[in-house]
Amino acid sequence: xxxxxxxxxxxxxxxxxxxxxxxxxxxxxxxxxxxxxxxxxxxxxxxxxxxxxxxxxxxxxxxxxxxxxxxxxxxxxxxxxxxxxxxxxxxxxxxxxxxxxxxxxxxxxxxxxxxxxxxxxxxxxxxxxxxxxxxxxxxxxxxxxxxxxxxxxxxxxxxxxxxxxxxxxxxxxxxxxxxxxxxxxxxxxxxxxxxxxxxxxxxxxxxxxxxxxxxxxxxxxxxxxxxxxxxxxxxxxxxxxxxxxxxxxxxxxxxxxxxxxxxxxxxxxxxxxxxxxxxxxxxxxxxxxxxxxxxxxxxxxxxxxxxxxxxxxxxxxxxxxxxxxxxxxxxxxxxxxxxxxxxxxxxxxxxxxxxxxxxxxxxxxxxxxxxxxxxxxxxxxxxxxxxxxxxxxxxxxxxxxxxxxxxxxxxxxxxxxxxxxxxxxxxxxxxxxxxxxxxxxxxxxxxxxxxxxxxxxxxxxxxxxxxxxxxxxxxxxxxxxxxxxxxxxxxxxxxxxxxxxxxxxxxxxxxxxxxxxxxxxxxxxxxxxxxxxxxxxxxxxxxxxxxxxxxxxxxxxxxxxxxxxxxxxxxxxxxxxxxxxxxxxxxxxxxxxxxxxxxxxxxxxxxxxxxxxxxxxxxxxxxxxxxxxxxxxxxxxxxxxxxxxxxxxxxxxxxxxxxxxxxxxxxxxxxxxxxxxxxxxxxxxxxxxxxxxxxxxxxxxxxxxxxxxxxxxxxxxxxxxxxxxxxxxxxxxx
Numbered sequence: 001x002x003x004x005x006x007x008x009x010x011x012x013x014x015x016x017x018x019x020x021x022x023x024x025x026x027x028x029x030x031x032x033x034x035x036x037x038x039x040x041x042x043x044x045x046x047x048x049x050x051x052x053x054x055x056x057x058x059x060x061x062x063x064x065x066x067x068x069x070x071x072x073x074x075x076x077x078x079x080x081x082x083x084x085x086x087x088x089x090x091x092x093x094x095x096x097x098x099x100x101x102x103x104x105x106x107x108x109x110x111x112x113x114x115x116x117x118x119x120x121x122x123x124x125x126x127x128x129x130x131x132x133x134x135x136x137x138x139x140x141x142x143x144x145x146x147x148x149x150x151x152x153x154x155x156x157x158x159x160x161x162x163x164x165x166x167x168x169x170x171x172x173x174x175x176x177x178x179x180x181x182x183x184x185x186x187x188x189x190x191x192x193x194x195x196x197x198x199x200x201x202x203x204x205x206x207x208x209x210x211x212x213x214x215x216x217x218x219x220x221x222x223x224x225x226x227x228x229x230x231x232x233x234x235x236x237x238x239x240x241x242x243x244x245x246x247x248x249x250x251x252x253x254x255x256x257x258x259x260x261x262x263x264x265x266x267x268x269x270x271x272x273x274x275x276x277x278x279x280x281x282x283x284x285x286x287x288x289x290x291x292x293x294x295x296x297x298x299x300x301x302x303x304x305x306x307x308x309x310x311x312x313x314x315x316x317x318x319x320x321x322x323x324x325x326x327x328x329x330x331x332x333x334x335x336x337x338x339x340x341x342x343x344x345x346x347x348x349x350x351x352x353x354x355x356x357x358x359x360x361x362x363x364x365x366x367x368x369x370x371x372x373x374x375x376x377x378x379x380x381x382x383x384x385x386x387x388x389x390x391x392x393x394x395x396x397x398x399x400x401x402x403x404x405x406x407x408x409x410x411x412x413x414x415x416x417x418x419x420x421x422x423x424x425x426x427x428x429x430x431x432x433x434x435x436x437x438x439x440x441x442x443x444x445x446x447x448x449x450x451x452x453x454x455x456x457x458x459x460x461x462x463x464x465x466x467x468x469x470x471x472x473x474x475x476x477x478x479x480x481x482x483x484x485x486x487x488x489x490x491x492x493x494x495x496x497x498x499x500x501x502x503x504x505x506x507x508x509x510x511x512x513x514x515x516x517x518x519x520x521x522x523x524x525x526x527x528x529x530x531x532x533x534x535x536x537x538x539x540x541x542x543x544x545x546x547x548x549x550x551x552x553x554x555x556x557x558x559x560x561x562x563x564x565x566x567x568x569x570x571x572x573x574x575x576x577x578x579x580x581x582x583x584x585x586x587x588x589x590x591x592x593x594x595x596x597x598x599x600x601x602x603x604x605x606x607x608x609x610x611x612x613x614x615x616x617x618x619x620x621x622x623x624x625x626x627x628x629x630x631x632x633x634x635x636x637x638x639x640x641x642x643x644x645x646x647x648x649x650x651x652x653x654x655x656x657x658x659x660x661x662x663x664x665x666x667x668x669x670x671x672x673x674x675x676x677x678x679x680x681x682x683x684x685x686x687x688x689x690x691x692x693x694x695x696x697x698x699x700x701x702x703x704x705x706x707x708x709x710x711x712x713x714x715x716x717x718x719x720x721x722x723x724x725x726x727x728x729x730x731x732x733x734x
Contacts, residue, residue, distance in 0.1 A: 007041030014088040017585035017597035023723035036621035043068035048713035073140040081571025090259035092342035099712040134262020139413040144567035146408035148547045151562040157637040162398035163556035166357025168390040173369040174358030178380035182233025185378040190225040190490035198437040205430030221460025223494045226443035231450035238275040246324040251370035253327030258341035263423035270296030300339040327360040351552035381518035402528035404550040408543025411462035415540040423454035480534040486516035562604040572612040576601035593706040594647040603633040628666035635662035661687040701725035
């Protein structure tokens with residue numbers, strides 16, 4: 001049983017559109033759950049909440065908040081965990097700075113983000129803020145492996161109501177460009193430890209030895225990798241691709257994950273900005289350094305730093321005219337692909353481009369073919385193969401396509417996404433060594449100044465759990481099951497050495513295939529094109545990429561995915577899908593008081609959470625609630641009650657009214673629990689009888705700007721007023 005002060009279900013407080021939607025949906029969930037004696041509480045893992053929790057001594061007692069992320073990190077390691085995790089911001093530096101400035105404007109006395117810390121206080125503030133950058137949340141909460149798939153109702157609806165796909169042609173010039181050498185893939189070394197050990201990472205140079213990291217600890221059986229990307233090779237590759245793109249007459253686009261890969265990818269992004277403006281950086285090197293211009297933060301930050309520097313700005317404009325046209329994030333406002341590192345996130349941007357027939361928006365506000373620059377070649381073949389497949393066969397037909405489910409190895413900071421503390425931009429040429437406690441040099445690389453070196457690991461227990469999960473899922477479905485592992489890649493070869501013996505020992509080796517990502521991409525596309533289904537069993541990064549790629553092609557969005565994380569110590573974590581488009585949703589809400597965010601992912605996660613609670617606690621009422629949630633979700637889909645994109649039409653708040661109504665009606669009609677039926681019959685009646693008044697009150701709220709009191713840290717009262725505008729519905733729900 002959970003501790004008395006721990007809610008039965010934790011619903012996370014996050015950011016942007018999902019948090020706006022929660023202000024409307026959560027009161028409904030809490031009202032329905034309370035009828036079964038189930039408590040639903042919240043924990044704040046928003047960017048603003050994490051910032052405030054990081055500086056408690058700066059705040060008065062009445063404004064201090066607890067470190068909810070740390071508390072959740074402890075909870076997910078217990079059997080009592082039952083967490084519904086919504087998409088949160090994985091902050092880039094510009095986002096972090098914006099959030100800090102907003103909180104300061106609201107009266108919170110927190111320090112500035114020091115870009116170039118000098119004093120001890122600035123260095124301490126920077127160190128604290130750096131813990132909040134990128135994917136600071138997911139590695140803490142993901143104490144289990146991932147099972148992501150489209151819920152049956154969602155997939156059925158997508159096939160019956162296929163979304164529009166862009167047209168692919170055989171003569172499309174769109175292509176993927178990645179490095180042919182000198183990248184993380186080509187330099188990777190990997191080994192499986194035969195005993196528990198500590199380790200340190202050192203840089204040996206002509207001047208001596210520098211300790212990069214110490215006190216690392218690995219249990220026996222851990223797969224430990226080390227690799228680096230050559231800065232010289234990267235710059236050469238980027239320069240070559242810029243010129244090739246110009247000759248081809250298509251858009252130049254860079255696709256990175258500067259949020260999740262919060263150390264390495266901003267540096268790579270900075271190389272792209274620097275290479276794009278190379279003549280400017282060469283001509284004005286001294287002045288740019290004096291002004292503290294940091295290309296890693298993106299072109300927008302560079303331009304802001306140069307305000308008033310007419311000569312440099314004129315040179316930037318001149319260089320830009322000589323470059324190929326660039327893929328645009330917002331062509332109306334001149335926001336390019338290189339403006340902000342967090343604006344173009346590969347797992348969202350590449351599927352969107354592929355869905356659009358290989359087209360991206362150019363500076364002329366028209367769609368064009370594009371060169372998709374993905375520097376590291378580890379996973380670029382997935383997108384390259386998808387593009388080549390659709391060039392040859394035409395766009396996927398969502399009405400007939402099968403589905404790709406995913407089982408992802410992610411527990412305990414597995415693989416690259418756990419590499420942040422052991423990623424370094426090399427300050428001086430030398431040799432990087434990973435040295436075990438007994439003096440063994442596990443990995444060694446000769447590096448140059450500016451190279452990006454990193455180490456990552458995957459522990460034995462999560463790997464074995466991942467294979468067990470795959471065996472169970474394949475048995476439950478009978479689907480074609482493929483381990484996306486490349487025997488020629490060092491890390492994957494170590495995983496294969498785990499996978500094959502387990503499959504053979506269980507007598508199921510004949511039910512699984514092992515393919516490199518390129519071959520697995522083609523096999524999966526061929527399978528779903530036939531209308532059949534497959535399971536992609538992947539590592540952490542591919543889990544992230546594929547659970548956007550295939551859902552966006554199949555369903556038009558990844559926000560509607562069912563994501564179940566069976567925590568390794570017995571608890572459950574239920575994730576609700578992607579939030580990549582959440583900023584645009586907030587912009588529309590602020591301008592027009594219309595929120596088009598679709599909470600279908602939340603509905604799916606909620607049903608699974610209730611059913612998990614039923615199994616874990618023997619709570620039959622929770623099961624009834626969960627089954628009724630599934631009926632309500634089906635009702636939303638069958639009756640077209642999802643939000644519209646246009647102001648004046650039903651939005652997120654309307655869908656929550658219908659969800660509450662269908663949920664109440666399902667509970668009133670069921671015969672498994674008479675007490676719940678009696679409880680919800682009058683509620684269902686009131687919601688049905690109030691339909692006209694409720695929907696008119698919701699409609700009347702739209703059209704004018706909405707004031708929620710903040711982007712990163714909205715005012716709770718203002719947010720409630722915006723997201724719960726129907727007095728009639730509020731009176732019924734309470």
